[in-house]
Amino acid sequence: MIRQLYRVLGPEGSRPLNRLLLLQCGAAVLQGAAFALLVPVLKALLGTDPADVRPWLAAFAGCVIAYAALQGAALSGGFTVGSQLSRVLHRRLADQALRLPLGWFTAGRTAEFSRLAGQNVIQVMSTPAHLLRPFISSVLTPVTLIAATFFFDVRTGLVLLVCAPVLYAVQQGSTSLMRRLDLGRDAAIGESADRVLEYTRNQPVLRAFGRTAEGYGALDDALVAEARADRRLIVRGLPGLVSFTFATRLVFALLLALGVSWQLDGSLTVPTLLALLVLLVRLIDSVSSAAEAGAGMRIARNTLERLGAVLDEPPFPQPAEPQTPHDASVEFTGVTFRYGAGGTGERAVLDDVTFRLPERSMTALVGPSGAGKTTVASLIARFRDTTQGTVRIGGVDVRDITADDLAAHVSLVFQDVYLFDGTIEENVRIAAPDADSADLAEAAALSGLDRVIGELPDGWDTKVGEGGARLSGGQRQRVSIARALLKDAPILVLDEATAALDQENEALFAEAVRVLADRKTLLVIAHRLSTVVHADQILVLENGRITERGTHDDLITACGTYASFWQRRARAHGWRLEGARP
Numbered sequence: 001m002i003r004q005l006y007r008v009l010g011p012e013g014s015r016p017l018n019r020l021l022l023l024q025c026g027a028a029v030l031q032g033a034a035f036a037l038l039v040p041v042l043k044a045l046l047g048t049d050p051a052d053v054r055p056w057l058a059a060f061a062g063c064v065i066a067y068a069a070l071q072g073a074a075l076s077g078g079f080t081v082g083s084q085l086s087r088v089l090h091r092r093l094a095d096q097a098l099r100l101p102l103g104w105f106t107a108g109r110t111a112e113f114s115r116l117a118g119q120n121v122i123q124v125m126s127t128p129a130h131l132l133r134p135f136i137s138s139v140l141t142p143v144t145l146i147a148a149t150f151f152f153d154v155r156t157g158l159v160l161l162v163c164a165p166v167l168y169a170v171q172q173g174s175t176s177l178m179r180r181l182d183l184g185r186d187a188a189i190g191e192s193a194d195r196v197l198e199y200t201r202n203q204p205v206l207r208a209f210g211r212t213a214e215g216y217g218a219l220d221d222a223l224v225a226e227a228r229a230d231r232r233l234i235v236r237g238l239p240g241l242v243s244f245t246f247a248t249r250l251v252f253a254l255l256l257a258l259g260v261s262w263q264l265d266g267s268l269t270v271p272t273l274l275a276l277l278v279l280l281v282r283l284i285d286s287v288s289s290a291a292e293a294g295a296g297m298r299i300a301r302n303t304l305e306r307l308g309a310v311l312d313e314p315p316f317p318q319p320a321e322p323q324t325p326h327d328a329s330v331e332f333t334g335v336t337f338r339y340g341a342g343g344t345g346e347r348a349v350l351d352d353v354t355f356r357l358p359e360r361s362m363t364a365l366v367g368p369s370g371a372g373k374t375t376v377a378s379l380i381a382r383f384r385d386t387t388q389g390t391v392r393i394g395g396v397d398v399r400d401i402t403a404d405d406l407a408a409h410v411s412l413v414f415q416d417v418y419l420f421d422g423t424i425e426e427n428v429r430i431a432a433p434d435a436d437s438a439d440l441a442e443a444a445a446l447s448g449l450d451r452v453i454g455e456l457p458d459g460w461d462t463k464v465g466e467g468g469a470r471l472s473g474g475q476r477q478r479v480s481i482a483r484a485l486l487k488d489a490p491i492l493v494l495d496e497a498t499a500a501l502d503q504e505n506e507a508l509f510a511e512a513v514r515v516l517a518d519r520k521t522l523l524v525i526a527h528r529l530s531t532v533v534h535a536d537q538i539l540v541l542e543n544g545r546i547t548e549r550g551t552h553d554d555l556i557t558a559c560g561t562y563a564s565f566w567q568r569r570a571r572a573h574g575w576r577l578e579g580a581r582p
């Protein structure tokens, strides 16, 4: 576990941990020495001249004072290392979240990540002060006591030396059994936490369909599995714990019997026997507390292992020799993409896709739901890497562009808008914290956010709530568009909202898109014809393949899928591409 502490703390945290371990080891040895000195103290007191006790008493007092000093320093050092542990872990986890590929963040892993950053970091924080100290003293104090026993009676020392490895083996056996059971229980608790989270988040859907907790099978199953893991821990783990307690008591009984027989045959004096028995009681106490500390250490070790595993996840590969894009064009060449680790998914979501978005042009990407449109957007921003083929920005493969450079070139507006719990202004300024008020006003005007701000009593200072919950879908969308515009990246990818905009806002959005097309390379994943008709080129994506491309007029003349979309729209006002099928 100490190794894992070093691993998660990294090089900067290793020095305070070294110092802490030194203090804790020193205190544990001094505690053992103080107990050992009780033997000569007792022997002198029960011996012929009680005045002989003075030098031993002085040595005992010296040991106790030195122990108290080291123990005090070790205690405060434990808290210092604990709070450093929390700081370092939060920072390293945040850094790691930035470096991990987006594909890593499945729902389960996201929940595990927030558990690790929340309750698990708090749990691990207390390890140096509350677990490490008792654990070290429960190992080093008995070792010191056994070594001291040799000075008083070699035979007792030898018996203890033989018994110690047996006790250690029994304890290790019980620890590894409990560790396996703990791991199983941790996994079951994690699963229950995920299901409770899912159950809480999906309350609107569950209530709409009249599902109660009892009727929500996934949660029921997870809770039953957790209860089973708890029972397994108690039933299978108990024999291990009991066997260790039994073994320590057996060693005590053996030594008591031997001590009495040695006293009876005259080879051990009564005062030495009594003093050794006092020492043995202390020894058994210390060894037993090793078992208790071991339980806490086991849990902390499992947690540290999970933290270490997340911190060791390989980051998204960055270019060895970075290049800078030459312009703001985007090019897909023979791009095939499958989801799954390393592109192992069964289905090619994009299949041999080739297109080019010239600089300062507008392209509309249309197609039925699930055709792969959002996947195209995520490949431009290199949220994921292609399975085959190349995505180039300004003539340079996105894999040869640094993450910062790529972020500076591409702005994205997704349908699922996430806002941070702050004001509207803070949310827009995330894109460019130093932007002046003229830039902010321009972004607001282009996105239609200025109207929202005019209607809200607190204007720019309106609190949006967690995730933007206090704003409507359309308002959130406009904050998100303003944010993307303020960033002023030369390439803008807009995943047009299907439902969030009403007709008035739709016209406004279409106007903003037209203005932007003159300034930026624009890719709009379009669901509305008012956006599509003005595009310089329209790409029709079906089942991961581009089946048609051209301007609106070209495609109408071609009488293909796009033309049939258009005719449907003419028949039914309020047409949506995403639901349509040719």
Ligand SMILES: Nc1ncnc2c1ncn2[C@@H]1O[C@H](COP(=O)(O)OP(=O)(O)OP(=O)(O)O)[C@@H](O)[C@H]1O
Binding pocket: 339, 340, 349, 367, 368, 369, 370, 371, 372, 373, 374, 375, 376, 578
């Ligand atoms: N993280 C993922 N893991 C596995 N499959 C995914 C993932 N994201 C999307 N897919 C699958 O890839 C396909 C294309 O999804 P994508 O979101 O790109 O489609 P889309 O055209 O944008 O759809 P929509 O218009 O409904 O947003 C779908 O079949 C979807 O189920």
